[in-house]
Amino acid sequence: SQKIEQNSEALNIQEGKTATLTCNYTNYSPAYLQWYRQDPGRGPVFLLLIRENEKEKRKERLKVTFDTTLKQSLFHITASQPADSATYLCALENQGGKLIFGQGTELSVKP
Amino acid sequence: NAGVTQTPKFRVLKTGQSMTLLCAQDMNHEYMYWYRQDPGMGLRLIHYSVGEGTTAKGEVPDGYNVSRLKKQNFLLGLESAAPSQTSVYFCASSYRTIASDTQYFGPGTRLTVL
Numbered sequence: 051s052q053k054i055e056q057n058s059e060a061l062n063i064q065e066g067k068t069a070t071l072t073c074n075y076t077n078y079s080p081a082y083l084q085w086y087r088q089d090p091g092r093g094p095v096f097l098l099l100i101r102e103n104e105k106e107k108r109k110e111r112l113k114v115t116f117d118t119t120l121k122q123s124l125f126h127i128t129a130s131q132p133a134d135s136a137t138y139l140c141a142l143e144n145q146g147g148k149l150i151f152g153q154g155t156e157l158s159v160k161p
Numbered sequence: 162n163a164g165v166t167q168t169p170k171f172r173v174l175k176t177g178q179s180m181t182l183l184c185a186q187d188m189n190h191e192y193m194y195w196y197r198q199d200p201g202m203g204l205r206l207i208h209y210s211v212g213e214g215t216t217a218k219g220e221v222p223d224g225y226n227v228s229r230l231k232k233q234n235f236l237l238g239l240e241s242a243a244p245s246q247t248s249v250y251f252c253a254s255s256y257r258t259i260a261s262d263t264q265y266f267g268p269g270t271r272l273t274v275l
Contacts, residue, residue, distance in 0.1 A: 058201070082261060093165075093251050093266030094204070101260065139204070148219065149262050151204040 052078050052144035056152035064160055069127040071155045073140030076121065080142035083116055083123050088137045088154065097138075098125075130159045163187055167252050167267035174242045174274045182237040182270050184252030192255045193235040194219075194264065195227060197248040204251065210235055242274045 055074045063069050073083070082101045086094035100107040100116045100123065107114045113126040127134050140152040165186045174180055184193065195207040206219030210229040224246060226238045235254075239246060249271050253264040 054203075081259075084261075084263065091269070093253075093269050094264075096263050096265070099261055099263060143262060148206060148209075149264060150206075153201060153203040 052150055054140055054150060054152035056140055056155045058153055060156040060158060062158045063130060065131060067130055069130045069157055071125040071138050073123040073152055074121060075142060078145040079118055084141045085114055085125050086139040088139060094139055132159050132161050135159050165252055165254055165265050165267035167270050169270060171271050176243060176274060178242050179240050182250055184235045184267055185233055186254040190254035190256050192257045194253045195237045196251045198251060199248050244274045247274045248272060
């Protein structure tokens with residue numbers, strides 16, 4: 051069955067640095083992959099979607115890459131700010147057509 | 162637009178009691194979903210619906226029932242609550258296409274079963 055692995059350890063970085071989060075998946079290669087942000091006590095919020103034929107996608111300070119050979123997506127936040135502190139979830143469609151989510155990586159940006 | 166709303170926000174039940182969680186969306190989305198989120202487990206799909214009057218099982222459907230009598234509403238029922246159903250429940254909706262399935266989530270319901 052499809053599995054998604056995100057680094058379960060929290061990522062702590064200094065304000066202004068680039069945060070890089072990793073999402074690895076096994077088995078079935080999805081047609082697209084999504085990233086969501088979740089703040090404590092709230093539901094996930096969609097950030098970016100990248101398709102299998104796209105190597106990279108950008109939105110303001112966010113950048114996502116998708117390597118179908120490595121079965122990996124990287125999520126970058128440049129010039130990070132304390133307001134970027136949250137948990138970031140990777141999600142992809144499994145072979146049954148359902149969206150499945152990784153456990154998420156908690157990002158903490160210190161001033 | 163309110164987006165996706167969920168009621169109640171919090172609930173405490175005793176083992177064996179029943180309850181219904183209500184989800185409403187005002188985006189005219191065909192697809193709706195119920196997830197549970199537990200520490201270290203991520204979001205797991207309980208049931209989903211591809212349109213009014215339809216429902217289907219997700220990854221962890223046991224102990225739950227759902228109904229979609231109106232397009233904008235998706236109800237999740239627990240007939241006989243168990244402590245293992247203590248969790249945070251999220252509802253989501255989407256306008257699904259071949260190219261994407263971006264989901265819009267509600268604020269969640271925190272349920273404790275004693």
